[in-house]
Amino acid sequence: MKKVPMFLGKGFDYLEAAPFIEALGWRGQRDNLIPIKLFARAFHDEVTG
Numbered sequence: 001m002k003k004v005p006m007f008l009g010k011g012f013d014y015l016e017a018a019p020f021i022e023a024l025g026w027r028g029q030r031d032n033l034i035p036i037k038l039f040a041r042a043f044h045d046e047v048t049g
Contacts, residue, residue, distance in 0.1 A: 002034055005041045012047065 006020055021038060028035040 002036045003039060004036050005039050008040055008042045008047050010044055010047055 004024060006017060008017065017040075024036045024038045027033045
Protein backbone atom coordinates (compact mmCIF):
# COMPACT_ATOMS: atom_id res chain seq x y z
CA MET A 1 0.00 0.00 0.00
CA LYS A 2 1.33 3.41 -0.97
CA LYS A 3 1.01 6.41 1.35
CA VAL A 4 0.22 9.89 0.00
CA PRO A 5 0.25 13.03 2.19
CA MET A 6 -2.31 15.76 1.56
CA PHE A 7 -1.13 19.06 3.05
CA LEU A 8 -3.86 21.41 4.26
CA GLY A 9 -3.45 25.08 5.09
CA LYS A 10 -5.43 27.32 7.42
CA GLY A 11 -8.82 28.19 5.99
CA PHE A 12 -8.84 25.45 3.34
CA ASP A 13 -12.16 24.72 1.70
CA TYR A 14 -13.49 21.16 1.75
CA LEU A 15 -14.15 21.39 -1.98
CA GLU A 16 -10.40 21.85 -2.54
CA ALA A 17 -9.63 18.53 -0.85
CA ALA A 18 -12.68 16.55 -2.05
CA PRO A 19 -11.36 15.57 -5.52
CA PHE A 20 -8.23 13.99 -4.02
CA ILE A 21 -10.17 12.18 -1.30
CA GLU A 22 -12.66 10.86 -3.87
CA ALA A 23 -10.16 9.81 -6.54
CA LEU A 24 -7.72 8.11 -4.18
CA GLY A 25 -10.50 6.51 -2.14
CA TRP A 26 -11.81 4.59 -5.14
CA ARG A 27 -8.40 3.01 -5.78
CA GLY A 28 -9.01 0.54 -2.94
CA GLN A 29 -12.18 -0.71 -4.65
CA ARG A 30 -10.43 -1.87 -7.83
CA ASP A 31 -8.49 -5.15 -7.87
CA ASN A 32 -6.06 -4.12 -10.60
CA LEU A 33 -4.88 -0.87 -8.91
CA ILE A 34 -2.41 -0.47 -6.07
CA PRO A 35 -4.31 0.75 -2.98
CA ILE A 36 -3.32 4.20 -1.68
CA LYS A 37 -3.77 5.50 1.86
CA LEU A 38 -4.30 9.26 2.04
CA PHE A 39 -2.96 11.06 5.10
CA ALA A 40 -4.06 14.61 5.92
CA ARG A 41 -1.19 16.75 7.16
CA ALA A 42 -1.15 20.38 8.25
CA PHE A 43 1.43 23.07 8.82
CA HIS A 44 -0.40 24.31 11.94
CA ASP A 45 -1.67 22.66 15.12
CA GLU A 46 -5.30 23.45 14.25
CA VAL A 47 -6.74 23.68 10.76
CA THR A 48 -10.28 24.86 10.15
CA GLY A 49 -12.01 24.69 6.84
